[in-house]
Amino acid sequence: MKKLKLIIAREFIAKVKNKTFLIMTFLSPLLMIGMGALVVFLMNKNTETIREIAYVDASGLFSKTDFVDSESVKYIDFTAEGMEATKEKVAAGTYYGVVYIPKKNNLEAVAASVEFYSKDAPGMTVIETVERSINRRLRNLKMTALGIDLNKIKASKISSNIKMFNFSGEESSKLINGIKVGVGTLAGYLLMMFVIIYGTSVMRSVIEEKTSRIIEVIVSSVKPFQLMMGKIIGNAAAGLLQFFIWGVLLFVITSVASAAFGVQVFGSSTPEQAAAISEVTGGGKLEMLLQEVLRLPLLKMAVLFVFYFLGGFMLYSSLYAAIGAAVDNETDTQQFMFPIIAPLMLAVYVGAFTVIKDPHGPISVMFSHIPFTSSIVMLMRVPFGVSWGEIAISMTLLVVTFIAIVWLAAKIYRVGILMYGKKPTYKDLWKWLRYNG
Amino acid sequence: MESVLEIKNVVKKYGDFTALNNVSLQIPKGSVFGLLGPNGAGKTSLIRIINQITMPDSGTILLDGKPLAPNDVEHIGYLPEERGLYKSMKVGEQALYLAQLKGLTKAEAKKRLKYWFDKFDIAGWWDKKIEELSKGMAQKVQFIVTVLHQPKLLIFDEPFSGFDPINAKLIAKEILQLRDEGATIIFSTHRMESVEEMCDYIALIHESNKIVDGKLDDIKRAYRTNTFQIGVQTTDPAALQAALEEKYTVAPANFKLLSEGLQLNVTLTEGNTSNNLLALLTRMGEVHHFVELVPSTNDIFIEAVQKHSKKA
DSSP: OHHHHHHHHHHHHHHHHSHHHHHHHHHHHHHHHHHHHHHHHHHHHHHHOOEEEEEEESSSOOOGGGSOOOSSEEEEEOTTTOHHHHHHHHHHTSSSEEEEEOOOSSHHHHHHTOEEEESSOOOHHHHHHHHHHHHHHHHHHHHHHTTOOHHHHHHHOOOOOOOEEOTTOOEEOHHHHHHHHHHHHHHHHHHHHHHHHHHHHHHHHHHHHHHTTTHHHHHTTSOHHHHHHHHHHHHHHHHHHHHHHHHHHHHHHHHHHHHHHHHHHHTSSSHHHHHHHHHHHTHHHHHHHHHHHHHSOHHHHHHHHHHHHHHHHHHHHHHHHHHHHHOSSGGGGHHHHHHHHHHHHHHHHHIIIIIHHOTTSHHHHHHTTSHHHHHHHHHHHGGGOOOHHHHHHHHHHHHHHHHHHHHHHHHHHHHHTTOOSSOOOHHHHHHHHTOOO | OOEEEEEEEEEEEETTEEEEEEEEEEEETTOEEEEEOOTTSSHHHHHHHHTTSSOOSEEEEEETTEEOOGGGGGGEEEEOSSOOOOTTSBHHHHHHHHHHHTTOOHHHHHHHHHHHHHHTTOGGGTTSBGGGSOHHHHHHHHHHHHHTTOOSEEEEESTTTTOOHHHHHHHHHHHHHHHHTTOEEEEEESOGGGTGGGOSEEEEEETTEEEEEEEHHHHHHHTOOOEEEEEEEOSOHHHHHHHHHHHSEEEEOOOOOSSOOEEEEEEOOTTOOHHHHHHHHHHHSEEEEEEEOOOOHHHHHHHHHHHHHHHO
């Protein structure tokens, strides 16, 4: 036990003192925030351009009020200029495109023969916007023709808003469903990234011990199993530390940001101004979002995240350790990588497609019990509320599998660390599994 | 003769390959024991079993009369053939870590490391990384790490490979001193001539079998051929050669000698002693060179292998 502690401490310190760890810990949140900001910025930039579209209404059915400007489209009436002149203007690049509404005998014929000319092929959103405007007018005309009172239609509009409850009486909303999906997906995705990054790091560390040949010195002092476990636990601890630092950073950043935000709001001279600002920034929405997040089973999620992180990581990293032991250098690991990455990817995809649709459907439930995918899929399901009984089964399966896999991995590890030269095959690994001591 | 280590009928197989075939050995306390044999003979397999890195398929190993237990690693020091340390770790940190894995407390390890670092005049290396050291320097660190916990059994696999002659001599001196202080030393090597002078006992391993073992002097006596290399200055070499051939088996020899003269390898025959031979030589000329050709371990090994394969 004393030796295991020594090994864990060495592995932990070696990992944490590494420059990559420091960079990953402090730079990647900034990088992530930066990336997010960039995406938002680019999306805004993309939609900011307003397309000016001319229309020539030969049918005489439309008026200025039927073409309502939207965020991305601005309409200009060119009926007076006629089609040929307008087309030239569009070709010269003054306007983005021109809509031509021909004169026909009936509304159906008009609807079927509207034309749009532009220099470049227009984007879907532009066409849909134009179609919506035309449809609205034609439908209204049709309804009037059929003797339907438009005012009655307007008056009949009603919309329902279903309030959702579960049996423990908590009220939920559509908004929170989105948040649950977001939080679950984030947790599952983070876990996959961590398993891959930290698992590879375990593997590298095993290969390093092999190539530097210190391995034989170490295993003449400790059992190979102790060394392997020490390595896995040391790396897991470093991973948890990284999460912890991120958590603290997140807390600090949000507190600082909200403090700055608060000053901005309440420091303004007049209440009207403050209200205006909060309107613009969607302060009320933000508050609601925060309240919804706080209503999630946060403690349960945190505890389960730590458990499934440790379980999933230890399960996979023992496989990574076995692979590292089997090879002499990193290039030889590729043939063994796919079987490890595949279930992780599967878990993320299953999570992304089925959990979001139906968090308690048969596929989601099944994959949240299979130990190789459970840590990711279960984490995605947890925000939607999973009973402790179900979690207990999933956890037990994970622990049992972990023990079995570690036992197998240790057998490969024990033989592999002292084997040099030959690039091993799956057949070799199978042979090693059956060696005694 | 008390044995520190007793190896009884050890068998080790890797799949279909037999690495050790029923090997038994006794390593006397306070001796230098040479475990000799070509590459692939099974030496490293045996050493790994002694170090409990692998387990034998059958057979037992007794350390001080008791079967090997996990904690016995603290009584064994092992310098593997392929030397290695963590490249990016500092010398001092690394030595402390490895010493603690061998059961020393941190304080004790620090004290002893200071002693050895001063002794080897390398105290300035403490905060250097291994990758900053030369191969020879790293070997010194590795030697210290091997002996630091004062094990009663020290195993050196290819002990002098990688050391320059000066450091090899320094290490050899330290090893002999450790022996004098009561440690038992096992040298494992395929370069038999490199350790011959230092060994009290040897065992020859060939193709997974032990073919010879025992006290080196006894083995040499058993394999002696009673052949003498002679150099005699004489006025009539032909007469001397004829006189020798009458009583002894004579073969031509060629070696460096400052004076001119007849050079021969003479093997004693039944009923003749070396004194008889010497008397004959002094009668007929001036003896400049008279040396018994003691078989080297290499010679013994080759002969033993031949004998062994005939038996098989």
